[in-house]
Amino acid sequence: MKAATGARRAVKFRWTWFDIFNSALLLCLMVVTLYPFANMAAVSLNEAVDTTLGSNFIWPRAFTLYNYEVILKDSIIYHAFMISVLRTVIGTVTSVFCTAMLAYTLSRPEFMLRGAISLLFVLTMYFSGGLIPVYMLIKSMGLTNSFWVYIIPGLVGAFNLIVMRSFIEGLPESLVESAKIDGANDFGIFIRIILPLCMPAIATVSLFVAVGQWNNWFDTFLYNSSNVQLSTLQYELLKKLQSANMSIGSSATSAFLNNQNADANQVTPTSMRAAITMLATLPILFVYPFLQKYFVKGMTLGGVKE
Amino acid sequence: MELKVHRPAVKPRAGRTAVLWKRIKQQKLLLLMSVPFVGYVFIFNYMPLWGWLMAFQNYKLGTSIMNNEWVGLTHFRELFQDEMFIQVLRNTLAMSVINLVFGFVSSITLALMLNEVRKLLFKRFVQTISYLPHFISWVVAANLIMTVFSLDGVVNAVLLQLNIIKEPILLLSEPKAFWWMIGISNVWKEVGWNAIIYLAAMAMINPSLYEAAEIDGAGRFRKMWSITLPSMVPLIAILLIMNIGRLLDAGFEQQYLLMNTMVVDYAETIDIYVLKYGINLSRYSFATAAGIFKSVICIILLVSANQLAKRMGHSRLF
Numbered sequence: 175m176k177a178a179t180g181a182r183r184a185v186k187f188r189w190t191w192f193d194i195f196n197s198a199l200l201l202c203l204m205v206v207t208l209y210p211f212a213n214m215a216a217v218s219l220n221e222a223v224d225t226t227l228g229s230n231f232i233w234p235r236a237f238t239l240y241n242y243e244v245i246l247k248d249s250i251i252y253h254a255f256m257i258s259v260l261r262t263v264i265g266t267v268t269s270v271f272c273t274a275m276l277a278y279t280l281s282r283p284e285f286m287l288r289g290a291i292s293l294l295f296v297l298t299m300y301f302s303g304g305l306i307p308v309y310m311l312i313k314s315m316g317l318t319n320s321f322w323v324y325i326i327p328g329l330v331g332a333f334n335l336i337v338m339r340s341f342i343e344g345l346p347e348s349l350v351e352s353a354k355i356d357g358a359n360d361f362g363i364f365i366r367i368i369l370p371l372c373m374p375a376i377a378t379v380s381l382f383v384a385v386g387q388w389n390n391w392f393d394t395f396l397y398n399s400s401n402v403q404l405s406t407l408q409y410e411l412l413k414k415l416q417s418a419n420m421s422i423g424s425s426a427t428s429a430f431l432n433n434q435n436a437d438a439n440q441v442t443p444t445s446m447r448a449a450i451t452m453l454a455t456l457p458i459l460f461v462y463p464f465l466q467k468y469f470v471k472g473m474t475l476g477g478v479k480e
Numbered sequence: 481m482e483l484k485v486h487r488p489a490v491k492p493r494a495g496r497t498a499v500l501w502k503r504i505k506q507q508k509l510l511l512l513m514s515v516p517f518v519g520y521v522f523i524f525n526y527m528p529l530w531g532w533l534m535a536f537q538n539y540k541l542g543t544s545i546m547n548n549e550w551v552g553l554t555h556f557r558e559l560f561q562d563e564m565f566i567q568v569l570r571n572t573l574a575m576s577v578i579n580l581v582f583g584f585v586s587s588i589t590l591a592l593m594l595n596e597v598r599k600l601l602f603k604r605f606v607q608t609i610s611y612l613p614h615f616i617s618w619v620v621a622a623n624l625i626m627t628v629f630s631l632d633g634v635v636n637a638v639l640l641q642l643n644i645i646k647e648p649i650l651l652l653s654e655p656k657a658f659w660w661m662i663g664i665s666n667v668w669k670e671v672g673w674n675a676i677i678y679l680a681a682m683a684m685i686n687p688s689l690y691e692a693a694e695i696d697g698a699g700r701f702r703k704m705w706s707i708t709l710p711s712m713v714p715l716i717a718i719l720l721i722m723n724i725g726r727l728l729d730a731g732f733e734q735q736y737l738l739m740n741t742m743v744v745d746y747a748e749t750i751d752i753y754v755l756k757y758g759i760n761l762s763r764y765s766f767a768t769a770a771g772i773f774k775s776v777i778c779i780i781l782l783v784s785a786n787q788l789a790k791r792m793g794h795s796r797l798f
Contacts, residue, residue, distance in 0.1 A: 192700055196596055200606050203590070206668070207609055209634065210624035217627075229627075230634050272517065279514040286503055291514055294521055300725070301779060303528020304771030305751070306758040311528055327524050330517055360509040389617030392733070396759070408619045412737070415623055419740050451623045458615045463608050473676050 211455065218242070218448035222441045229444070241449040244441050250402060251410055251450065258388060258407040261324040265387040270380050273330050274372060277338035278364045282350075292339075295332040309396060318397045321404060324387070334379045337472050341375035342368060378472030381465045385458060407454050414447045535769040541762065555769035565753065565770065571659070572749045575730040578663040580723055586671045588712070591678035592704055607679075610672025618669075622737035625665050626652060653742040662734055662747075677719070678712060685711045721789050725782030728774045750774050 212232040217225055221236040245251045280288050302308075308327075317323040345368070353363045369376075391408035398404040462469075504511065530545070535555055537548040559565050590610070597603040613621060629635050629651045636648040651657050689707050698706065732751035739747035748756075750770060758767030 192596070193598070196593055197602070200593060200597070200602075204606060204609050207613060207672075210628050211612070213634065214624060214627065228632060230632070230637050275513050276517050279510045282510060284507070285510050285514075286507060287511070287514060287518075291518060294518065298521065298525040300782065301529075301775055303525070303531060304768065304775060305754050306764055306768045306771055307528035307531025307534065308524075309759065310531055310534075310764065311524070329520060361513060364513070385615050389615075389619075391617065391619050408617050411623065412619050415619060415626070415737065419626070447623060451620050454620050455616055459612070462611065462615050466608060466611070470676055470680070473680075 214448050214451050214455075217445060218452045220445070222445035225445055226442065241441055241445045242453075245446060245449045245453065250405070251407070253403070254405045254407045254410045255453065257321075257404060261321070261406065262384050262387040265325050265328070266380055266384045268325060269329055269331075269334075269383045270376055273334050273338050273379060274369060274376065275364060276330060277335055277342055278368050279360070280335070280339050281342040282360070295330070295335055299332045312397060319401050319404070320398075323393055323397045324390070324406075327393075328383075328386070331383075334382060338372070338375050338379055341372060345371055374468050375472065377465050377468040381462065381469055382472075384461070388454075388457065407450070411447070411450045411454055414443065414450060418443060418447060532768065532772055534765050535772050537765055539765045539768075541764070551765075555766050556773070558766065559769055559773065567745060568748050568750055568753045571746055572728055572730045574659050575662050575735070575749065576727045578659055579666050579730065580727075582663045582667050583670065583674060583723075584716070584720070586667045587674035588678055588716070590671050591675040591682060592708065594675065594679060595682045595708065596700065596704075607672065607675075610675070612672075613669040614673035616669075618733035618737055621665070621669055622734070625661075625668075625738065629661070652738060653740060655743045655746045658739070658743040658746045662731070662738065665734055665738065666731070678715070681712055681715045682708060717789050717792075721782070721785040724785040725778055727781055728777050 209232065213230070216232050216234045217229055218241055219237055219239070220231075220234040221238045222241065224236040276291075279285055280292055282288065303311075312318060312323060312327065317326065349367055349371075350363055353367055358366070389408060391406065391412050394404070394406045394409040395412070399409070533545050534548075536552060537545070537550055539545070539548050594603055594606065597606070627633055631648045631650060635651070636645070639645045640648065652661055685708065689711075690703055693703050693707055728750060730749045730751075732749060732755075735747045735749050736752055736755075750773075754767045754770050754774075757763045757770065
């Protein structure tokens with residue numbers, strides 16, 4: 175028997191032309207996916223003047239950290255970075271807590287408003303009031319020019335709510351029942367029993383919310399663009415991108431260089447943009463691979479919508 | 481469970497309000513934990529619908545919706561007479577269809593390819609990499625895409641090297657190419673992520689089907705074609721319904737960030753049009769009318785696609 179399975183396994187792992195072709199295509203895909211990042215990273219770590227000689231490389235030719243030094247010493251960029259961190263942390267903690275709490279109540283079979291509230295949230299996935307009415311609402315509530323516009327409007331989303339509720343419904347009912355017999359109330363059960371058991375769902379929803387918060391530039395653009403104190407890293411990057419877009423066609427860097435003496439300690443818009451882009455990418459790069467197991471499961475849970 | 485079933489029935493004398501009151505008392509914590517969010521979803525998701533009334537008025541900033549002049553369908557009439565709007569509608573539909581076709585074909589192909597990889601470590605590795613672009617913002621993505629397609633970018637270098645072009649070209653400034661550039665950018669960003677759900681479905685297929693096919697002498701392409709793909713039809717149908725409902729949602733960020741003055745006639749979508757008229761030009765009523773047009777078409781498309789799927793006997797959304 176053992177020999178038979180061993181033989182089958184050996185057959186299974188023989189490389190056929192199909193496997194070689196398939197793997198080669200997947201490798202190409204990886205190169206296409208990764209090259210832009212590698213290139214951007216290399217440019218951000220390369221001396222700005224050297225980059226103007228041609229920027230198609232994935233390893234810095236003349237290594238320097240000067241580009242990062244410049245952007246981190248820039249008070250506007252630094253402040254925007256801090257606001258981005260703050261909105262990500264506060265936004266994620268509040269949103270995940272509220273989503274989990276609401277999901278717990280909606281998972282209780284005896285709860286009288288279970289169906290009604292679920293429907294109220296699920297419907298929001300199929301329609302929206304549209305940009306202008308929402309804008310007017312936020313404005314009339316006095317949320318423009320405030321940090322809270324980053325936190326409050328996105329507090330509980332229907333998709334995350336469904337992911338969380340499906341997960342809680344999968345937990346054994348006896349946990350809640352025995353705690354009730356012991357005299358625990360619903361809030362206590364949620365905090366002490368459900369929350370610690372929900373960690374996989376919490377990891378998934380946290381990732382979705384945190385990435386959404388970190389990446390959002392549109393709310394800054396729409397509601398807080400007049401207040402530089404509330405600017406975010408993505409919005410500052412957008413401004414740099416747009417000024418580069420203005421000069422599309424003419425090489426901005428060479429025009430810049432013509433007016434300056436070539437000097438190793440110098441930055442160009444291109445190099446600065448590369449460094450800010452990396453600053454906006456690195457936190458994501460360090461987080462998502464470790465949560466892969468969870469969010470793949472979360473996606474399939476949320477995909478089965480009621 | 482037993483306890484629940486044999487709970488003594490409420491005395492018939494007690495009125496319905498008394499029963500309700502008792503349940504409210506029993507569930508007061510559950511109510512406290514959830515009712516604030518009813519208020520929240522009502523304010524942020526349902527209140528804006530009230531703002532739709534603006535589309536039938538000449539709304540002025542700082543006035544109440546009730547005290548404005550009613551103008552009926554004037555804004556809608558103006559909308560359909562606006563050549564810009566027709567152009568924007570064309571762009572939206574074109575990019576939507578391109579995104580739909582590219583998106584489905586690419587993610588199903590990737591899922592099929594990954595499903596055939598037998599080295600699990602390699603499969604995991606490819607998947608991890610393929611998710612990366614999904615998690616970055618469109619601002620970062622636009623930066624990367626513009627660098628790659630710039631005059632001295634890698635795409636031009638490769639095309640020159642292969643003698644396909646004689647001089648570097650700015651693909652993002654070619655009006656005719658812009659729709660396709662958006663399609664390609666979307667594939668690059670989302671293909672790995674969209675493949676997740678197909679891979680999950682492929683993992684659910686009963687292995688005995690493949691074994692039986694093997695005994696019948698089916699090769700790998702044959703197994704893919706005759707087992708894997710047919711097993712995915714219900715999932716593809718439901719995802720198609722969801723996407724047809726979003727046919728007027730060609731995206732906003734990617735066009736807004738990647739466009740420049742050279743391609744503006746081909747890049748603007750309905751969302752950008754609404755933003756331009758509503759926020760930049762402060763024509764709130766007119767922009768709301770354009771937004772309503774989009775929402776109503778979305779709902780009509782969604783409901784009809786759902787009916788169609790029901791008639792064809794596939795699983796449906798609602």
